[in-house]
Amino acid sequence: MLPAGESVFLRHEPCPACRERGLDLDGDNLARYSDGHGYCHACGHYEKTEGGEAHASPSRARRMSAKPFTPLETSIKALKVRGLTAETCAHFGYGIGNHRGKPCHVAPLYDKEGRLCAQHLRLEGKDFKWLGDTEAVGLFGWNVWRNSGRRVVVTEGEIDCMSVSQLQGNKWPVVSLPNGAQSAVKFIRRALEWLEGFDEVVLAFDMDEPGQAAARECALLFSPGKCKIARLPDKDANACLLAGKGKELLDSLWGAVPYRPDGIRSGADLWDDLLKPPQPGYDIPYPGLNAKLRGLRLRELYLFTAGSGIGKSTLVNEIAYHLKMVHHLPLGVMALEESPARNARRYLGIHLNKPLHLPEAHAAVPEADLKSAFEAVMGKDWWIYDHFGSSDIDTLLAKIRYMAVGLGCKVLVLDHISIVVSGLDESAGESERKVIDKLMTKLRQLVEETNVMLLAVVHLKRPDKGKSYNEGRQVSLTDMRGSGGLEQMSDAVISLERDQQGDDPNAALVRVLKNRPIGDCGEAGYVRYVPETGRLLAGDGGEYGFGKERPEKEKTEGQREDF
Structure with a gap:
């Protein structure tokens, strides 16, 4: 002093x-x-x-x-309550002393030069105190062992360290953290050079969550394959010793496997996966698009884009209906631009080949036929999110996850992404680009985690110059409204191109803009809207081809320009 x-x-x-x-x-x-x-x-x-x-x-x-301190005098005794012999305590220099009139356990701590630099005191009631230079201390017990070897065990505390050592006859290296799990990374990093001198390091921390979390964090500091995390048969090593589980404890130490962070697999483990053929796609009712995509697959995110009123929602509904009715995949719909009833009429109309969105067509269908179609399409495995307009992203994602996990939906329709962010308050620091990036990242994760297929609609930006998308302008990936996340996080992007004022306004060209699974992009055939049925069917663009001039005498009346 x-x-x-x-x-x-x-x-x-x-x-x-x-x-x-x-x-x-x-x-x-x-x-x-x-x-x-x-x-x-x-x-x-x-x-x-x-x-x-x-x-x-x-x-x-x-x-x-850093100056020498006056260590407490100690005596070596067996710690009977802990099941530790006097020989084990003497091996580590762990003794009994007196601090300010109170008896205490005294653990000696040494620096990397092997000099006694501090003492860690354990008083009654798990009250811990330090004497000496805590900035220089290393791992408890590292002064006892040589600087390299086949294997070293690291425990969370001194008592656990001596418990493991005693079970091994005090012959094999065991050390401990000097200050528990809360500072584990600090002291492991400080002793990393010494620990790396061993062929393998086994972390035998306490089995509670703080101990295991600290073990996982520390394991990342080591060379790949060097560190192992043991699963102890009781809450900690000393508890194993006292419960007579010494053999089980040693087995857990020897049986520990190299730590590998979640999501990382060895290539040697992939053989069984590689024996399985790639997942086949579910066919869709558009041969040209089906050939390009080789069908649609679970765990994939598909974006559909086009100008306003060109038919992207109609195309998505046709595909979703086919996947449900032909392939029997449960369907969840988030139609944020229309009411549940209006959206339901779309699917019933496809089933009945009737444009049920028109009052006269709806009135012409007998109630019995409507009821039969309703039971066939929506009586089972068809769900819809009852919400209109923009939505908080986390709320929307929670609904999507519930549809996938809670209701078992395998096909999800999100129509459309653009409206999700339309109500943003940009003054609050939320730009459309940032929010769409966040949404697409989380949708990508959700699709992978829940093994679903997502069909999502996205709008286009207004072109700076030239003809509009409603006049048949060709679409490219950079035309999508929002952010680069739309392109980056999707598996495939499909566009429709149609000239609403042209000679064949009911014909649209399908184009694949991105095709990550297959790689085949470009024109993917034509689709044709049939006003009499309200259906969007596969077609060849008409006798004269999409966008080609048609003789005046063959033009017809009553063609619908917005489907």
Whole structure:
């Protein structure tokens, strides 16, 4: 202790230097004296009297604490309550001492040069205190073993360390963290060079969540394949010793496998997966598009885009209906631009080959036929999200996840992505681009996690110049409204191109803009809207081809320009 002159001790206070390092939890390491100066007996932090220089900086405190300290005297005894023999305690220098009139366990801590630099005191009631230079301490017990070898076990505390060592006859390297799981990464990093000298490192931390979380975090510090995490048969190593589970504990240490973070697999483990053929696609009722995509697959995200009123929603509904009725895939619909009843009429109209959105067509269908179609299409495995307009992203994703996981939907329709973000308050720092990036990333994750197929509609930006998309303008990936996330996170992007004012306004060209699974992009045939049935069917673009001039005498009346 530094000289205090004629001053006398007044009280204990928190030590700021110890608190910076997460120590002095009881707030009594610093001794305050009558002349105003203070001294920490744990780390050596010194504060001058009022009127002198400013308090010692942390660097000065570290220099002071690096000086030799006066360790507590200890005696070696068996710790019967812990099941530890005197021989084991002597092996590690773990003794019994007295701190301020209170008996305590004393664990010696050494620096990398092998010098005693601190003592870790364990008092009654799991009250821990430090003496000496805590900035220099290494792992408990590392001074006992040589600097390399086949294997070293690291536990969370000194008692656990000695428990494992005793079960191994005190012959094989075992060390422990000096301050528990909360500072595990700090001390493992400090001792990393020493630990890397062993062929393998086994982390035998406590089995509670803090212990296992610390083990996973520490394992990432090591060279690949070196670190293993043991699954102990009880809450910690000492509990195993006391419960007579010594053999099971040693088996768990020897049976530990190299730690591999979630999501990383060895190539050698993939053979069984590679024996399985690639997932076949579900065919769709458009031969040209079906040939390009080789059908549609689960765990894939498909975007459909076109100008306003060109027919992208109609195309998606036709495909979704086919997947449900022909392939029997449960369907979940999020039609954010129309009511559930209006959307339901779309699907019933496809089933009945009737444009049920028109009042006269709806009135012409007998109720019995309508009821039969309703039961066939919506009586089972058809769900819809009852919401109109923009939606909070997290709320929408929760609904989608519930449809996939809770209701078992395998095909999901999101119509459309653009309206999801239309109600954003950009003054709150949420730009459309950022929100669409976030939405697409989370949709991509959800599709993978839940093994579903997502058919999503997205709008186009207005072209700067030239003809509009309603005049048959060719669509490219960069025309999609929002962000690059639309292109990057999707598996395939399909566009429709149609001239609403042309000679064949009911014919549209299908184009594949992106095709990650297959790679085949380009024109994918034609579709034709049939006003009499309200259906969008596969077609060849007409006798004269899409966009070609048709003789005046063959033009017909009543062609629908918006489907």
